[in-house]
Structures are given as C-alpha cells and as structure tokens.
Amino acid sequence: MAAFFRNLLKNKVMLFMVLPGALWFFFFSYMPLVGTIAAFKQYRFSREGFWASLAKSEWVGWDNFKFLFSTNDALLITRNTLLYNIAFIFIGLVLSVAMAVLLSELVNKRLAKVYQTGMFLPYFLSWVIVGYFAFSFLSMDRGMFNQIISWFGGDPIQWYSEAKYWPYILIFVSLWKSIGYNSVVYLASIMGIDKSLYEAAMIDGANKWQQVKNITIPMLSPIIIIMTLLAVGKIFYADFGLFYQVPRDSGPLYAVTNVIDTYVYRGLKTSGEIGMSTAAGLYQSVVGFALVMVSNYVVRKIDKDSALF
Template identity: 50%
Template sequence: MLIEFIIIISTILAVVLNRVSARTGAFKSHLAMFSMLAPGIIYLLIFNYLPMPGILLAFKRYRVFTRDVLENFFRSEWVALENFRFLFSSPDALMITRNTVLYNITFMILGLIASVSLAIIISEIPNRRLAKIYQTTYFLPYFLSWMIVAYLGFALFNYDLGVLNNILKKLGMEPIDWYMEPKYWPFIFVIANLWKYTGNGSIVYIATIAGFDTEIYEAAAIDGANKWQQTMYLTVPMLVPMMTLLTILAVGRMFNADLGMFLSLPMGSGPLRSVSNVIDLYVFNSLRGGSNMGFPAAAALYQSIVGFILILTTNTIVRKINPDNALF
C-alpha cells in the first residue's frame, strides 16, 4: 500500500512539475534538481502531512474498542482541553519544562560553537585526505544509537568496575556512585550531546566554507592578515547567515528533547529523575503506563505550537536586525 501511494504521489508530482515548468522551459534543464526534490516531498507528505488529522487526538480520550484504529478514534469521547490540563497541572510540569528549555539552550549555544570551530579547523587542514579522515572520525558517533552510547557510559560510570572509578582509586580518591549523584549529570548530558552531534553539525559549515572564494583569503594574506585574523574577520562573518538560519530552526525545537539520550543514559536511575526528566520522557512514561493516546498528542501539539511561535518571533527579530539573514 505504501509503495502504491509513493508511485501515485510521484506521478502527480511529475505531472504538476511538468505543467508548471512547461511554461518556463526549465523542466529539462533542472530535471536533476526536481528528481532530488521529489523524495523529500514524498517523505513530507507521508510522514508529516498525512498524519495531520491525528492532531484531533489531543482533544479526545482515546480508547481501544476494536482493532480498527479509525473506529476507535471516532468512538472515543471528546474531552476538549482535558489532556492539556493534565499536562500543565502535573506537579512535574515546571521541572520538565525547565529541564527541556535549559538543556536545549545549552546544547544550541555550545553545539554552534563546537560545530563551527570543528568545521574551521578541518577546513584549514592542507591535506584533503587527512581532513576527510578527521571529518569521518568526528561524524561516526552520530550513527551510534543512544542505547549503545548508554552502555559505553555504563563502562565509564559503573561503581565497581567503571573506568572513571578505577582511575579515582589509583589516585587515592574515593569512588563516586555516578548513577546516584544528580549533580554530575547535567555536564554528562552536555558532553554526550556534543560528542554525538558536533561532527554531524559541522558538515553544513564545512560545505559552506568550501564555497568561499579563495581569492579573498589570498588578498587578506597579501595585506598581512594571519590565519587567526582571516578566521575572525573573513570566515566567521561569512558563516553568520548559515549560523543564523540553523539557530532559528534550533530555537523552534526548544521544547523538544532528545528522548533517546534522556531515556537511555541514566539507565533508569530514580535519583537522576530531577535532572533527566524532560517533556518527551515524561510523555513517554505516561503513555507507557496507560492507553490514552490523547495526552501525548496534546503534549506534541503544545510543543509544535510553541516551536512555531518561537520560530516566528526569532525570525522577526533577525529580520529587523539584518533582513538578509532571516528565514523568510
């Protein structure tokens, strides 16, 4: 069924593009670009736009009556804003919101600095083969699932056999029960996030730097600018538009957390709940303990609306400062 749908959508898309571009005569000359665009549009239609009616679940108390999902949906009662009240009236509402926002702000700022710095460093390596090796090495952690990362962390933080505690013992210090000490984990989450995503985040900046005109740097070198000055007064300013664009998009995800990281890394430790419980994890645990899909739908709708407002607000501010760097 999914394959048939993809074929139908692809056919419709091809017809529409053909008719639109027939007037401009650009279809044949841009056929490769249209072909690369089609899979992305099909993906968005299937996984982003077709599920849109599911938003209505946020206003229902979903119950399972039969195996037919649609029948269950229509037979479930309307509860208006009850699911939203349950979310905001929770005693953990303030904590999970605080954790989610503060972590995302930290990830966004440090991730931006780390990704740009790594991209600049790799771009300055004269040996292209060596630069590719470094780039691939930093990019590999992105492909590891958080469950694998969690077990790597367990090898580090285990009280009896962990690497860190063995080092502490050899230094004559007392071992630390890492999974019982919440004060360390905000730093652990930040380090894990940077380790996993910095390489992936740097790819866009590496590609952007590769497109810069080398004559600008040659002229700066003739004028006596060293590498540091070239970086600060040429590379970074030319990266600002891309940095601004990605920051605007990151702000839109301010209320969305990386469920895999916060679910896996603490290894289910109760004492770490105060620093690991975020909106997505709270919703996941609530859904796991019940069958009302209306609550996670309400939480997802809340996150989407807030993210949309944040993007509009941030883009408006950027447009007033520098219209050329705005998203729209």
C-alpha cells in the same frame, strides 16, 4: 492550466529528484496531522482500527493538556527541556563552527578527511549503544572512571545515583555525538568562500586569526543564523534517547534528566493515554512554530537578508 503542465514537463527531472523527499514528508509529516484530533479526545482503543476508535472517542476539550501543567513536575520538566536545549544550541554552535574552521585550515586534506570521518561516526550510533558506552565509563563496579579514582586513593562514585554530575555528562555526550555532523554544514560553507578574499588578506598582512575573524565568521553568519533558527524551533523537544537511555532511566536522576518527552513516555507507559501523548506533541509543535516565527521576525528587523523567510 496549460502553462502549469508545460512547467511540469520543463522541470520534470528536478521534480523527480524532489519526489522521494516530498512523499516522505507527505506520509510521515502531513498525513499524521489528522491524528492531532486525539489531543482533544479521550481516546479509547477498539478492534475497528485507529480512525474508527478516534471517531467514537469522547471529546474532552483541553483536559489532555492539563496533564502537563497541573502536576508538580510541570515546571521541572519545562525548565530541564529549555535549559538543556539552550546549552546544546549555543555550545554546539561554537564548537561546531570552531571544528569546521580547524578542519578547513588543515594543509593535509587526506588527514582532514580522516578527522572528519572520525567525528562524523558517533552521529550514526544509536543512543542504546551510546548508553552502554557511558555505562562502561560510569559503572559503579567496573567503570573506568571509578577505577581511575580508586588508583588515586579516592572513593568510587555512584554515578547513577548522584544527580549533580549529570547535567555536565548529558551535555558532553550530546555534543560528542552531534558536533561532527553539525560541523559538516559549516565546513561546506567555508569551502564555498572565495579564496581570493584570503589571498588579499594575506597580502595585507592578516594572520590566521584575523582572517577567521574578519572573513570566515562574517561569511558564515547567514548559515549560522539559519541553523540557529531551525534549532530554536525544536527547543521544546528533547532527544528521548539521550535523556532515557544514557541515564538508564535511573529514578534518583529524574530531577536533572526528566524532560517533556521522557515524562510523557512514562505517563503513556503507565496510563496508556494516547490523547495525553498527542496533546504534548501538539503543544511542543505549536510553541516551536511560534518561537521560529518570532525569532525570524527579529532577524528580519535586524538583517533582512539573513532571515529564514
């Protein structure tokens, strides 16, 4: 015990630095875990508060989980959630790494910072604002795209009624908003690569592409694997704002915009079933945890040093 307190005093500065993040995780990630009990109860509101209502609610076992799997939409929302996230992970990975490499190769560092700031800015915009941006381009009457189509003699497109265009629109909007943020991680890793490796490659006559292929990408592989593993853990989560705000909750688009999160939200809005919503969140968390463990196990078998843990 004495050794424990000595270690606390020795590392007090570091511990104080970690304290805000630890408190955030405790209050917003660990304390709410108790509320997962609602996934197995028929939760009913009362004036006595959440915990009293939870204690008095009737146990229903796995009935809340049947909501996701007993409807005709179960396969549709699962398919949409998985396919969109797979596209976001792999296309986003390629574009983020490419953008980081391009920024690192710019000779004018002030110009590189301007480009980096411009790419980083969309990440801070809320999906409500992004949804209105998209509407300014896709509006039937005054949208920029329809005006351009009309100038060339074409017929305007009812974007918010034509589902076939929206997989591409959603992927583009998501990548536009996130690539700048994700590229910062890879750019920081590139900045940490020993410059003598590039100097030696230049002496051997390697061009820029050969330097990127044989030095940059191999040196980035550990962080690429870690970021991919973390993304795989959220593969059953969908960005609610992207799939709800950008398509403007248009009914004709549900076939390609309805994902687990929006489906649960609409169900919660119409039925008010807290237990059902909690069951969906628990299902997503458990599946994500299992995917991270399996993916990490596969990576450890291939390359132990590249594994997350």
